Structure formats: structure tokens, C-alpha cells
Amino acid sequence: MNKPLTFMMGKFAAVLPADRRYCRNHMWCLQSDGVLRFGFTTYAVRLMQDVYFLDWEVNPGDALALNHKVGHIETSKAMSDLFAPIAGTLVRLNAELLNDPSAINVDNHGQGWLFEMTAVSDAETLSVQEYHDFLAAGWEKTQNMLKGHM
Amino acid sequence: MSRHRITVVLSQAQGKHPAKRALEESIVAALLMEPGLEVSVIPHLYDLGPDHTGRRFLGSVRGDMVLLSWLFPRAAFWVLDRDGIKGQWGETQLKPPADDDEEETGEPQPAKGIGSLDVPDRTIYCLDLRDFNQHQPYVDEIRRVAEEGKVRAEAKQRERAPAPIVQLGLNLRNGDTPVADALGSPNGAPGSPNGAPGFTADQLLQAPGRRWYPVIDYSRCTNCMECIDFCLFGVYGVDEHERLNVENQDNCKKGCPACSRVCPEQAIMFPDYKTPAIAGAPIGAIGNLKIDLTKLFGGAEKDALSQAVEERDRELVADGRQAVGTAVGLPKRQEHKQEKPKDDLDNLIDALDALEL
Numbered sequence: 001m002n003k004p005l006t007f008m009m010g011k012f013a014a015v016l017p018a019d020r021r022y023c024r025n026h027m028w029c030l031q032s033d034g035v036l037r038f039g040f041t042t043y044a045v046r047l048m049q050d051v052y053f054l055d056w057e058v059n060p061g062d063a064l065a066l067n068h069k070v071g072h073i074e075t076s077k078a079m080s081d082l083f084a085p086i087a088g089t090l091v092r093l094n095a096e097l098l099n100d101p102s103a104i105n106v107d108n109h110g111q112g113w114l115f116e117m118t119a120v121s122d123a124e125t126l127s128v129q130e131y132h133d134f135l136a137a138g139w140e141k142t143q144n145m146l147k148g149h150m
Numbered sequence: 151m152s153r154h155r156i157t158v159v160l161s162q163a164q165g166k167h168p169a170k171r172a173l174e175e176s177i178v179a180a181l182l183m184e185p186g187l188e189v190s191v192i193p194h195l196y197d198l199g200p201d202h203t204g205r206r207f208l209g210s211v212r213g214d215m216v217l218l219s220w221l222f223p224r225a226a227f228w229v230l231d232r233d234g235i236k237g238q239w240g241e242t243q244l245k246p247p248a249d250d251d252e253e254e255t256g257e258p259q260p261a262k263g264i265g266s267l268d269v270p271d272r273t274i275y276c277l278d279l280r281d282f283n284q285h286q287p288y289v290d291e292i293r294r295v296a297e298e299g300k301v302r303a304e305a306k307q308r309e310r311a312p313a314p315i316v317q318l319g320l321n322l323r324n325g326d327t328p329v330a331d332a333l334g335s336p337n338g339a340p341g342s343p344n345g346a347p348g349f350t351a352d353q354l355l356q357a358p359g360r361r362w363y364p365v366i367d368y369s370r371c372t373n374c375m376e377c378i379d380f381c382l383f384g385v386y387g388v389d390e391h392e393r394l395n396v397e398n399q400d401n402c403k404k405g406c407p408a409c410s411r412v413c414p415e416q417a418i419m420f421p422d423y424k425t426p427a428i429a430g431a432p433i434g435a436i437g438n439l440k441i442d443l444t445k446l447f448g449g450a451e452k453d454a455l456s457q458a459v460e461e462r463d464r465e466l467v468a469d470g471r472q473a474v475g476t477a478v479g480l481p482k483r484q485e486h487k488q489e490k491p492k493d494d495l496d497n498l499i500d501a502l503d504a505l506e507l
């Protein structure tokens with residue numbers, strides 16, 4: 001297996017496993033049996049900190065456009081609307097998270113997955129190297145954005 | 151004898167949210183049991199126009215005041231200030247349920263803003279009704295504030311010895327507010343909600359229309375005038391002291407918070423905006439402040455400035471005018487941005503780093 005990459009957020013090392021693909025909205029994407037499973041990257045989790053609350057506005061079977069709003073998340077540090085990382089059909093939401101979203105913090109690459117979709121193409125997704133470069137290119141801006149919100 | 155009077159005003163939520171109404175009612179009910187308090191209820195403070203009875207009532211209040219509202223305290227305080235209801239900032243000890251980590255980040259920084267003018271010697275405390283969903287913490291805090299006010303008043307009295315003629319705290323010369331003719335009016339029974347002298351509950355609670363305008367935090371505003379340059383809708387102006395002034399409040403475009411993103415001091419608040427930082431959340435209270443990551447997670451990252459420009463263009467076009475993009479009224483501060491010393495707001499990333507994961 002390929003070696004994971006690491007992106008430095010200040011002093012914090014966000015590890016990016018190389019066994020999966022990535023999306024610009026800071027989700028990872030893992031294919032198995034024809035469905036794509038998505039979850040937050042360590043980078044996203046680091047910015048959000050402890051997840052308190054997760055809410056979905058879509059249902060399995062819904063056809064989603066890229067960046068279609070799918071839900072909302074609230075954490076100890078942040079809140080955000082959530083968007084579809086690619087165009088496709090929603091297959092399944094991780095029901096466990098609705099009772100207890102803490103898996104997102106504890107195991108964001110595993111038990112803390114968010115939802116599954118089928119898609120015509122995953123051309124929108126990035127390789128781990130591309131995602132790493134994407135983070136590096138946006139880091140300055142991201143820090144400014146965070147400051148702009150404070 | 152000096153009886154310290156404190157006025158408590160509860161500003162209701164917009165709409166008729168049942169849980170919010172229930173909290174409001176239980177607070178008022180509990181406060182009625184407290185001695186020495188005047189309790190009144192008014193609609194959402196931010197929406198009150200100059201002619202609203204609730205606002206005239208606020209203007210008639212002398213002495214210390216506690217305002218409970220569904221606004222950030224900083225926003226509520228400066229809305230009052232703008233309405234001419236001024237006082238010293240009362241530091242509340244009411245804090246939302248411990249967000250345990252880094253409470254101390256909220257160290258007050260020395261005020262670098264131009265401040266407010268003609269501030270009378272009384273204290274206004276603003277409490278945020280979103281902090282707790284039970285009345286008890288509010289009642290406890292109001293008791294504490296009343297006690298604090300009493301101690302302060304007594305200390306002042308001693309200073310002023312020999313004892314002056316007893317001041318009732320009423321300004322009889324102030325003929326343009328209804329308080330003068332309303333003194334001692336029978337419906338002013340102390341301790342009844344909306345027992346404000348001369349104001350009936352119906353008048354006080356008359357539903358105002360919704361309003362939308364920027365509110366300036368003069369403890370932060372440095373009078374740099376960037377907002378005047380940026381806004382193309384004639385909202386801003388300067389007053390007779392050459393100080394920035396929100397001249398035409400109702401020219402502002404509903405839902406547009408563009409200029410708050412342009413202000414280098416985070417001095418412009420839109421109290422009803424969804425993002426806490428723009429709605430007037432406490433500066434530097436990183437532990438309590440939620441960052442809005444929507445832009446980041448939507449895949450489209452935009453910095454505050456381009457967002458402001460986009461928002462302004464949208465409003466220009468909606469007005470049948472030409473979009474101007476970045477061509478007009480953009481801050482010149484961009485080039486020397488890096489030199490600015492770090493303030494609380496710049497420390498977010500450092501603060502994140504300091505946390506144990």
C-alpha cells in the first residue's frame with residue numbers, strides 16, 4: 001500500500017491515507033462494491049473539533065448535483081452547511097452518527113463515515129497528492145478566512 | 151436613605167417561537183418576585199424605530215439597566231447606544247455553560263476605538279437569552295448586578311459627602327420624553343411587567359416591522375472611513391464631530407452584511423445575521439465563537455473581501471445599477487496588511503494548535 005501523506009496545519013499533522021481519493025470539500029472518498037463512501041478528512045475534523053450535532057436534509061434515493069446542500073453540522077468550534085462532494089445518487093446515510101456523532105472525531109476514516117453515493121464518474125475527486133497540493137495552495141487563504149470570521 | 155433602583159427590560163424574540171416565549175415568560179414571572187426591580191417587556195430591540203413606544207420607554211429609563219435580549223450583548227449594547235440610550239458597559243458574569251477550554255482568551259484589550267460620546271454615569275448590562283434555557287441563571291445574575299449597583303451607588307454617595315439632596319434619579323427637565331408627565335402615574339406600579347410609568351403594555355409591545363441596518367461598536371471603530379468608501383447606498387455619513395455615523399439606517403440592503411466584512415476592526419455588526427462574528431459575538435471569545443466553515447466545505451473558498459464585493463454587486467444590480475466589482479471603494483489597507491500586529495483574532499490558528507487533541 002502507498003504511504004500516507006501528511007499536511008502540516010501549523011504544528012498539527014493531518015495524515016492523509018493513500019488508500020482513497022479526496023474531494024475539494026474536504027471529504028475522502030472510498031470505493032467498494034460500486035458505491036462511493038464519504039467521510040471527513042482529518043483536515044476538516046481538525047478545523048471543526050468535537051462534533052456536537054449533525055443533521056441531514058436529504059434521503060437515500062435522492063439525486064444530488066455537485067455541491068447540492070445535504071445537511072448541517074455543528075461542532076465545538078464551528079458550524080457549516082454540508083454539500084454533495086460529487087454528482088450522483090445518495091444510497092445510504094451513516095445512521096449511527098445521528099445518535100452519536102463522536103465517531104467522526106474518534107475514527108473519521110472508518111466508523112465515522114458520513115454517507116454513500118453512486119456516481120456516474122468520480123472525475124471530480126482528487127488523488128491524495130492532488131488533495132495535499134490543494135490544501136497547501138489554500139492554507140494561506142483558509143487561515144485568512146478563519147481570521148475574517150473572528 | 152438610598153434605595154437602589156434597577157430597571158430590567160426584556161426584549162422579545164422576533165416571531166413567536168414557543169420555546170423562546172416560554173423562557174421569556176418564566177424569566178418575567180421569576181423577576182416579579184424580586185424586590186426593588188422594575189420589569190418591562192418590549193419587542194425585538196433591533197427592530198424598534200424611533201417612534202416606537204418601547205424605544206421611548208428605554209430612553210426614559212434613568213439609572214442602571216439590565217437588558218435581556220436574543221442578541222449578542224455587544225450588539226444589544228451598541229444598538230442602545232445608537233438609539234441614544236447610553237451608559238457604561240456592564241460586565242456580566244453570565245457565561246454560557248462552561249465551554250471548559252480556554253475561557254481566558256477573552257481578556258479585554260485596551261479599547262482602541264473612538265468610543266461613544268456623552269455617556270452618562272450609569273451602567274447597562276446586556277444579557278443574551280440564548281445562553282441558558284432556564285430562568286434561574288438570569289435571575290441570579292440580575293440579583294448580582296443589583297447588588298453590585300447598590301454597592302457602587304453607596305460608594306459614590308460617600309464620596310459626595312456631605313450628603314446632597316436626595317436624588318431620585320429622575321430628570322424632570324427632560325420634557326421631550328413621556329417620563330416627565332408620567333411620573334407617579336398609577337399604572338406604574340413597581341414590579342409589574344410593563345409597569346413602566348406612562349407606557350401601557352399594549353403600546354410597549356406593539357409589533358414593529360423588521361429592520362436591517364449596521365450597528366457600530368465604537369469601542370472598536372477607529373474612524374478610518376473605509377465603510378463610507380465601500381457602501382454605495384448612502385448608509386454612512388459623518389456627524390458634526392466628524393465621527394463615522396450610520397446616517398440613513400433604512401437605506402441599508404436587507405440581508406446584506408457586505409461592509410462588515412470590509413471593516414478592518416470588526417466594528418460593524420448586523421445583529422440579526424447568521425454568522426456570529428458579524429452578529430456581534432464577543433471578540434476573542436474563541437471558545438464560544440463558532441466559525442462558519444460553509445465556504446470551505448462547499449468547495450468554493452472566498453475571502454471576506456471578494457465576498458463583500460459580490461454581495462454589494464448583487465444589491466447594486468437589484469437596484470438597477472451597474473455592478474462595480476472591485477473598482478470602487480476598496481480598502482487601501484491590503485498592501486500593509488502583514489504589518490498589523492496580531493490581535494486576538496489573529497490567534498485562532500495558534501489557539502487551535504495549543505489544544506490537545
Ligand code: SF4
Binds near residue numbers: 413
Ligand atoms: S470601517 Fe470600521 S473602523 Fe473604519 S470607520 Fe467604518 S466602522 Fe469604523
Ligand code: SF4
Binds near residue numbers: 386
Ligand atoms: S450592508 Fe451594504 S448597503 Fe448596508 S451599509 Fe453595508 S455596504 Fe451599505
